[in-house]
Amino acid sequence: MPRTTTGHQVTGRNMNADELRIGIAGLGTVGAGLVKLLRANESIVAARAGRRVVVTAVAARDRTRDRGIDLGGVTWHDDALALARDPDVDVVVELIGGAEGIARELVTAALRAGRPVVTANKALIAVHGAELAELAELSGVPLMFEAAVAGGIPAIKAVREGLAADRLTRVGGILNGTCNYIMTAMRESGRPFADVLAEAQALGYAEADPSTDVDGIDAAHKLAILAGLAFGRPVAFSSVHVEGIRGIDALDLGFARALGYRIKLLGLARRREDGIEARVHPCLVPEKAPIAQVDGVFNAVVAEGAFVGRLMLEGRGAGEGPTATAVAADLIDIARGIAVPVWGRSADGLTQVEALPRTAFHEEYYLRLNVHDRPGVIADVTAVLRDHGVSLRSMLQHGRAGADDTSGEPSVPLVLVTHRTRESAMMEALARIAALPAVIGEPAMIRIEAG
Amino acid sequence: MPRTTTGHQVTGRNMNADELRIGIAGLGTVGAGLVKLLRANESIVAARAGRRVVVTAVAARDRTRDRGIDLGGVTWHDDALALARDPDVDVVVELIGGAEGIARELVTAALRAGRPVVTANKALIAVHGAELAELAELSGVPLMFEAAVAGGIPAIKAVREGLAADRLTRVGGILNGTCNYIMTAMRESGRPFADVLAEAQALGYAEADPSTDVDGIDAAHKLAILAGLAFGRPVAFSSVHVEGIRGIDALDLGFARALGYRIKLLGLARRREDGIEARVHPCLVPEKAPIAQVDGVFNAVVAEGAFVGRLMLEGRGAGEGPTATAVAADLIDIARGIAVPVWGRSADGLTQVEALPRTAFHEEYYLRLNVHDRPGVIADVTAVLRDHGVSLRSMLQHGRAGADDTSGEPSVPLVLVTHRTRESAMMEALARIAALPAVIGEPAMIRIEAG
Missing domain, CATH: 3.30.70.260 (ACT domain)
Structure with a gap:
């Protein structure tokens, strides 16, 4: 193998040069999707990673559930924390979710043990990203989270690496597919929020408890992460201004149309002379604007910088396939020895910034x-x-x-x-x-x- | 600095840990733009690269021309090849252009000398990418070319790294801003090709000799590169089917509209059971399709895979700022020790593939x-x-x-x-x-x- 892809040891431990062994915590939609992807695309992933990427261990609650994947030969842990210690695991993939509890404990334990971590956990990174960055840097291992923002859209990579040279002035977009689906359906059908939400729940586009989505929390987690990457330092999640879509009346969608606008739930972060704005709320956007055309469950990430101008990335923001693709891309980066600091620059002395107040x-x-x-x-x-x-x-x-x-x-x-x-x-x-x-x-x- | 960003030596030579010294060949729009960007964003670039990125040498033809940049303290070489030998240069940035001649000689010499290369030269990579990949791999140094495709859109990074885990089935898009500008203006004004071309030339959106753009060659270079990255092996440039936009009549734009379509010059590569299609030609696309909305000088890159679904990236495909941003992103990657094989996998035994014929x-x-x-x-x-x-x-x-x-x-x-x-x-x-x-x-x- 060429020196360009293998010269770099990502952990202090001695990783196997022939394969990257991963342990997955959480076998929900994304976890099962990742197992499927790594098997279906085995040779592509191996060629691009420079070695085989194999699932050696998993941890989940229900051992009996049929997930449509064969776990023969894979070590099963009832306790997810065991993945941080399993000697047959090179990289821990955390797909449990939640800013606190077992997800946070596992990521912390794995980083402390000098083990690279890949996570799709937007809440964890948005809320504890500053301290986890420091820990990852102390341990000298990567902490990757491409899947945490906008699913299959490589938004983290685009903002943190692709646009790394520019002074970004604005970042954000349509960051929650459930809300975009609901508002698209409300606009197209003229039906009220409650009706369309019930339909989205029946179709599996919204959770039984939809509050994280429809109240804007999920979009705010993603926005806080994007803002941190765009501006080079983590934004305090508690300072993000958040409004959801429950208050949007079908009347407003009609008036917006009459005025030449559409209504979208946007996350928006902006660099100003006096600080950083970070907010999630419904917006009227001109119907001709590219972002106004992004409908249904699709997400869009917009970034703007003095040199690069305006970029928009559009794609599927959730679901088994897109999210698994993002997790696997992080695994390939780790196998290749690619590691970028969590917030795009050394965490040493990096303090959180409070976003400007609504006023x-x-x-x-x-x-x-x-x-x-x-x-x-x-x-x-x-x-x-x-x-x-x-x-x-x-x-x-x-x-x-x-x-x-x-x-x-x-x-x-x-x-x-x-x-x-x-x-x-x-x-x-x-x-x-x-x-x-x-x-x-x-x-x-x-x-x-x-x- | 953390181990994650510095553990990897990109060249056999001993690079300075405090700064990355670059030599720029070609001081046209992009070269001058790069110097401006590296100075304007000096502290951002240094924080993200983990060290300062400084221009120590340049090579260009006309020493007297005013480029709006101060080159005091920078070594001037009349012969670009000298950059491959200059002991004060860590990375050679090739912005001369052209598949042959001095650009090819310089890139070859620099790689042979074990020196990382960043280029914006789409013709060079499209035509000689296979052999250059092998050379880069033999020398163990990165050859980067984010700026070669779609300017400020991080398309190379998205396809080669962000979507690395998926089996892509389709890649392409609006890859030439000049053609898109001309066809947008023809559609909006109803004026004929020759008129609008003359206007584009007056505005600086088209060259005095516009054939590389309007005959589809430039788009074909970019498509060949994208196809090579998407499918994991270089596509023989000579096998790409290319038609330009000279034959598009204002009549066709009108009929297309009446039928519910717009006309765009697209580059399209597709993985089929029996081989790879790679072609550049005008296309009717449904007016509601996202790519139909991308007008003027903007570019759009579309990728589709079994797991990730459909992605579209939209932004400025040319110009001083966007292209310089892409070159500088490559420099930051090199400073960070990030290196990905040219075609996303080991060049060892990687042969070119011929695209399927038009029939x-x-x-x-x-x-x-x-x-x-x-x-x-x-x-x-x-x-x-x-x-x-x-x-x-x-x-x-x-x-x-x-x-x-x-x-x-x-x-x-x-x-x-x-x-x-x-x-x-x-x-x-x-x-x-x-x-x-x-x-x-x-x-x-x-x-x-x-x-």
């Missing part, structure tokens, strides 16, 4: 109010906006919604689009608008992004 | 004939197609084009869309159709792709 955002806004159809309502609303320095770009008043207030007084939706303004001003204005007697219920506010 | 293609076809408006013409044309087993999906006859034949007899365009059929059958049918007395001039034939 610092500066956007265009879409507002939808439900108002009584009385004289003077628009004057009252626009006066509040004027008082807070918010100027309007357009307004849409659209028929009668009917008597949906308890008083039986007719009400209508009133849609306003603002010019760019400070979110702090917008928050104050909205609080006053919500308190106007003619305004019924909570105003809906959606930020507008260029895409 | 083996199997497509849907768009045909536009200019016919005399006489009774029986359609019957004659469709009879020929039937004789060759070509079945029709749709037909469009559209007004009168006027008397453009020397005989003064009225002629009309006749557009036919076929079902999937063997190109050999189509070629035979077309030869007979062209010979029909009622058919004026050469029929236009454009293949239809799903995108």
Whole structure:
């Protein structure tokens, strides 16, 4: 084998030059998919890794479940932590999930033992990535997580290696396929959120407890990781501003279309003079923007830099095949001796950065109010906006919604689009608008992004 | 520095651990852009490379030209070959271009001297990639060429590393920004090819001699490289089927639109049971396909595999900033000790593969004939197609084009869309159709792709 692919020892231990032996913790969809991929593509993987990649051990809860894979000859551990010590394991693949508990213990134990780790665990990297980077560096072993962000899209590699030379100013995209599926179906069918969510659950696109997806948490984990890679230091996950899609009404999808926009749940991180913005929330994006065209379960990652300009990567963000491909790519990198620091630079002295608070955002806004159809309502609303320095770009008043207030007084939706303004001003204005007697219920506010 | 980033010596020579010294051959747009990028992003590049990346030597023809960069303290060589011997150069960056001549000599000499090479030279890699891979492997040094395909899009890294574990079935895309710009402008303005080309030349999007771009050669170089990476062995460049865009009439863009398509110059490589298809030609793609939305100077790379599904990467395919970003990413990889075999696997015994001939293609076809408006013409044309087993999906006859034949007899365009059929059958049918007395001039034939 050529010196270029084998000159580098990834662990202090003496790895077998003929094969890379992996231990998989967690045999759910991705774990079983990885076993299938490594067998189906055995010779391709061996040629590209420069040696065979074989599964020697697994750890999972239910030994009896049929996963459609033959585990004969593979050591079964009931305790995942045993993989960190198994002498027949060169690399630990953690596919259990969750920021805490056994996943975190296993990754920590494996790194401490000088054993390379591959994980698909976005929560773990988003929340504990700073300390794990330090540990990986101390032990001198790689910690890889291509599968943690955007499934089959090699987003980590693109941002951390492909764009490593540029000063990135913006990174993000459509990071949750479940939300994108739900919002695409809502737009296409005009049906309400709850209906479409139930359908997505029946189809297996949404979990029984969908909150991690629909409340934006999953997208926020991925965004925090992308932001950390783009800006060269981990972003404190707790500082990411997160809003999900439960509040999106089919009405808003219709108005957005009338205004020339689509609504997408985006994760967006931006480098500003005064700090870093990191936020996940629904956005109106112009219907002609490339990201507006990415529908259904597909994900898209956008990155922008001073030299490279704007890039978009689009593909399947989840599922057995795409995620297993990403995990296996990390294994091939490890077999080849490729190792990049977790955050793209030495972890030594690398401190977490807090993202800017919501009050610092500066956007265009879409507002939808439900108002009584009385004289003077628009004057009252626009006066509040004027008082807070918010100027309007357009307004849409659209028929009668009917008597949906308890008083039986007719009400209508009133849609306003603002010019760019400070979110702090917008928050104050909205609080006053919500308190106007003619305004019924909570105003809906959606930020507008260029895409 | 952590063991993970420095344990690997990329050359047999003793590189300086504090800096990576580069020698640049060719100071055109990309060369000057690289110098600017390495200076503007000096601290980012150093943090990610684990050491400083400094330009210590350059070679170019005209010492007096103002390139907007300060070359004080940098050694100037009139002979590019001197960079392969300069003791103050760790990595040679070849930005001269061309498959033969000085570029090839320099890359060969540098690799022989055990010196890593980074190049943006698509022609060189497409034509001589097999032998250069062997040489790089013999010398144990990396030969990197991220900038050779799709500029700022990390396409090489995505295909060779990110998708390394999957059996790719298809790779390609919009690989030439000049052609995409010209065809976008033709579609939007309805103006003819020659007009739009002249405008593109005035704007600097096309060269004074545009043939490498508009005849599809540049796209074919890039496609051959992508195909080689996707399928794990170099594809003989001479076997790639290449058609450019000179034959595209504004009429065709209009008919395509009427049929729900756009026309794009695509490079497409496909793994079949019986071999590999590799071809560059204009294609009708459904207007809803993601690749149909990629307009202007933008490039898009599409890859498809059994496990990963379909990916698309979109971004700037040329220009100073994007291309320099790609070159610098390769330099960072080299500084980090990352080295991947040229074709993704050991070059030992790796032979070139010939792409399948045109007669083996199997497509849907768009045909536009200019016919005399006489009774029986359609019957004659469709009879020929039937004789060759070509079945029709749709037909469009559209007004009168006027008397453009020397005989003064009225002629009309006749557009036919076929079902999937063997190109050999189509070629035979077309030869007979062209010979029909009622058919004026050469029929236009454009293949239809799903995108």
